Amino acid sequence: MHIVLVESPTKTKTLEKFLGKEYKVLASGGHVRDLPKSKLGIDVDSDFEPQYVIPPRARKNIKNLKEEIKNADTVYLGTDPDREGEAISYHLLHVLGLKNYKRITFNEITKSAVEEATKRPRDIDMNLVDAQQARRVLDRLVGYKLSPFLWKKVTRGLSAGRVQSAALWIVTEREKEIEAFKSEEYWSINALLDSKEGSFQAELKERNGEKIEKGDVKGLPNKEDAQRTKKDLEKAGFTVKSIKQKEKKRSPLPPFTTSTMQQEAFKRLRFPSKVTMYIAQSLYEKGLITYHRTDSLHLSKEAKDLAKEYIERNYGKKYYKERSFTAKGRSQEAHEAIRPTSLSEKQGLKREEVKLYDLIKRRFLASLMSEAVFYSTNIEVEARNKNEYLLSANGSIMQYDGFIKVYPIKFQENELPQVKEKEKLEAKEIMANQHFTKPPARFTEATLIKELEKHGIGRPSTYVPILSRIDEKNYTEKVDKKYLKPTEIGRIVSDLLANHFPFITDLKFTAHMEEDLDKVAEGKRKWQNVIRDFYKDFIETLQKKEKELKKEDLMQEETNEKCDKCGGEMIIRMGKYGKFMACKSFPECKNTKPLEEDEEDTPEEEITCDKCNAKMQIKKSKFGKFYGCTNYPQCKNIKSLEGELDIKCPDCKEGNVVKKKSRKGKDFYACDRYPDCTFTSSKKPSSEDE
DNA sequence: CAGTGAGCGAGCTTCCGCTTGACTT
Numbered sequence: 001m002h003i004v005l006v007e008s009p010t011k012t013k014t015l016e017k018f019l020g021k022e023y024k025v026l027a028s029g030g031h032v033r034d035l036p037k038s039k040l041g042i043d044v045d046s047d048f049e050p051q052y053v054i055p056p057r058a059r060k061n062i063k064n065l066k067e068e069i070k071n072a073d074t075v076y077l078g079t080d081p082d083r084e085g086e087a088i089s090y091h092l093l094h095v096l097g098l099k100n101y102k103r104i105t106f107n108e109i110t111k112s113a114v115e116e117a118t119k120r121p122r123d124i125d126m127n128l129v130d131a132q133q134a135r136r137v138l139d140r141l142v143g144y145k146l147s148p149f150l151w152k153k154v155t156r157g158l159s160a161g162r163v164q165s166a167a168l169w170i171v172t173e174r175e176k177e178i179e180a181f182k183s184e185e186y187w188s189i190n191a192l193l194d195s196k197e198g199s200f201q202a203e204l205k206e207r208n209g210e211k212i213e214k215g216d217v218k219g220l221p222n223k224e225d226a227q228r229t230k231k232d233l234e235k236a237g238f239t240v241k242s243i244k245q246k247e248k249k250r251s252p253l254p255p256f257t258t259s260t261m262q263q264e265a266f267k268r269l270r271f272p273s274k275v276t277m278y279i280a281q282s283l284y285e286k287g288l289i290t291y292h293r294t295d296s297l298h299l300s301k302e303a304k305d306l307a308k309e310y311i312e313r314n315y316g317k318k319y320y321k322e323r324s325f326t327a328k329g330r331s332q333e334a335h336e337a338i339r340p341t342s343l344s345e346k347q348g349l350k351r352e353e354v355k356l357y358d359l360i361k362r363r364f365l366a367s368l369m370s371e372a373v374f375y376s377t378n379i380e381v382e383a384r385n386k387n388e389y390l391l392s393a394n395g396s397i398m399q400y401d402g403f404i405k406v407y408p409i410k411f412q413e414n415e416l417p418q419v420k421e422k423e424k425l426e427a428k429e430i431m432a433n434q435h436f437t438k439p440p441a442r443f444t445e446a447t448l449i450k451e452l453e454k455h456g457i458g459r460p461s462t463y464v465p466i467l468s469r470i471d472e473k474n475y476t477e478k479v480d481k482k483y484l485k486p487t488e489i490g491r492i493v494s495d496l497l498a499n500h501f502p503f504i505t506d507l508k509f510t511a512h513m514e515e516d517l518d519k520v521a522e523g524k525r526k527w528q529n530v531i532r533d534f535y536k537d538f539i540e541t542l543q544k545k546e547k548e549l550k551k552e553d554l555m556q557e558e559t560n561e562k563c564d565k566c567g568g569e570m571i572i573r574m575g576k577y578g579k580f581m582a583c584k585s586f587p588e589c590k591n592t593k594p595l596e597e598d599e600e601d602t603p604e605e606e607i608t609c610d611k612c613n614a615k616m617q618i619k620k621s622k623f624g625k626f627y628g629c630t631n632y633p634q635c636k637n638i639k640s641l642e643g644e645l646d647i648k649c650p651d652c653k654e655g656n657v658v659k660k661k662s663r664k665g666k667d668f669y670a671c672d673r674y675p676d677c678t679f680t681s682s683k684k685p686s687s688e689d690e
Numbered sequence: 691c692a693g694t695g696a697g698c699g700a701g702c703t704t705c706c707g708c709t710t711g712a713c714t715t
């Protein structure tokens with residue numbers, strides 16, 4: 001009897017089928033040995049010797065494995081073929097005290113791949129294991145040294161780490177960009193032009209040989225300029241200058257990785273990353289898709305055959321196109337891309353599972369289908385009056401759908417009339433439109449993951465935990481249930497780290513680390529030397545900053561308030577949820593109180609409650625701000641903040657129209673006499689409409 | 691497309707990357 005050890009329990013049954021009765025397949029369930037949770041667990045004075053322990057979670061399984069291997073002839077270590085997988089094998093070897101073992105790897109769970117693997121066993125690659133150890137030790141040193149620094153200098157319970165702090169910094173910097181952004185006005189001009197064959201729209205591109213670009217304030221910066229140009233164009237003569245036509249091909253996107261699956265599932269299905277991964281896990285356990293935590297784009301021969309047969313049968317031969325995908329960057333290629341394991345109809349799936357499965361299937365099929373072909377036309381139009389102008393119109397028609405048949409994408413079809421060169425055109429209408437440049441958008445879960453992946457920060461198995469982390473620590477919050485915004489404490493932590501430990505917010509740090517780890521994996525460097533190089537500078541700045549930075553300077557502000565318990569001074573301190581006022585003589589006096597509301601939250605003029613005549617105050621709720629009676633909870637009267645729309649309700653003619661937010665966060669307009677009047681509208685009713 | 695309001699914080703916290711089942715009442 002031989003035993004094969006793998007990482008995921010869901011693989012064991014399939015493998016047993018392939019390997020036959022001589023083999024029993026068991027799972028480690030991830031890592032089986034790690035640094036202790038309660039202390040650093042690294043002897044920094046003794047060549048960074050790690051002190052590994054078996055985490056409580058793994059104890060039971062290890063006990064079971066020990067029992068199982070007792071009468072095994074050979075133990076095959078079949079963990080994933082990457083850095084972490086190699087380390088898991090190494091730890092299994094030690095924990096189980098294996099003598100008779102062989103290391104085998106396979107990139108896909110097919111009979112041939114697995115049989116091949118057992119024929120070619122090798123030894124454990126200690127260089128690869130060392131690269132993992134270096135990664136682990138570095139992350140531990142950074143996390144377990146910087147977090148306590150934050151406890152001392154800011155407030156208890158905070159955390160910092162190579163990955164989470166980079167993520168937080170990205171969110172914080174974007175917020176600063178948005179705050180610093182100054183919106184600028186610009187105008188665009190479009191002409192509706194008549195030709196013999198029909199009319200089309202062209203956009204103004206040049207004036208007297210000077211380019212007018214969207215958002216380029218030098219072009220048409222204001223209404224005056226736009227109106228003057230519009231007037232000039234209205235009396236201008238228009239001529240077709242040139243017509244360019246060409247075929248444009250559009251290629252399908254590669255099949256899903258964890259990251260792109262999360263992005264598309266959010267875009268197309270509105271699934272948060274966590275939900276996507278939960279559903280994917282279930283599909284994987286049912287054997288319907290390949291492994292869902294992967295950064296590989298690889299498709300096996302079996303996968304391509306599957307797609308070929310399906311595409312040719314359902315859409316025709318010319319729709320199939322064989323392609324090979326390789327991930328750019330640093331994919332560890334332990335698995336395939338995410339794809340369906342078969343293409344037969346699936347039954348008994350939950351509604352959400354169907355949706356995600358369908359998306360995965362379409363994306364996979366599309367990746368092996370032919371390009372879509374568009375016929376695109378560009379018409380340039382000259383105009384002349386007081387000034388000379390150049391306008392341009394783009395048309396595009398899909399000639400052949402190709403992959404778009406199964407994976408619809410957004411594109412605009414626009415057919416232009418068959419004009420001829422030098423043809424005179426007539427302007428039916430000249431339209432001047434006002435625009436404003438927009439600030440960059442806040443990150444969503446999906447776009448933040450994309451950004452992290454771009455810099456090689458984090459792994460497929462950690463994308464969701466990273467998001468949870470910065471959320472649980474109250475470093476970020478969601479705006480409109482979707483956009484990430486740093487909280488006050490998030491900003492303080494991000495700025496502190498960026499100012500004093502710039503390596504951690506340097507997005508290239510991880511990439512450099514990976515280069516070093518590669519050298520370790522190739523046997524060109526000792527892992528301890530990589531760590532030592534980093535640690536020397538790190539611990540030096542840490543010690544320097546410990547002395548230099550005083551919590552008082554960072555966090556405490558004086559106030560004019562007196563403590564109403566002991567009469568002492570009140571100061572502003574920092575907690576997990578932001579600033580608050582506390583008595584200076586803590587811990588003798590434990591008095592605290594919240595800070596005054598922001599000025600914008602106190603009404604400009606006094607509002608009195610029309611039920612009990614008490615004052616009303618601005619309150620916040622999950623649905624936004626509103627006026628609440630200060631007599632609460634005795635008087636529960638409330639008023640809407642945005643009563644100043646000055647539009648009478650078209651239904652009851654008594655109440656005022658107010659803007660509200662639905663549970664889903666969408667704006668709508670309603671009567672403020674609700675529930676007496678139940679008028680609603682998604683658009684703003686006009687005031688003249690009486 | 692329909693409701694609304696806190697008040698805590700200040701001695702044992704914390705990392706990243708693998709992987710899922712759950713000691714008992």
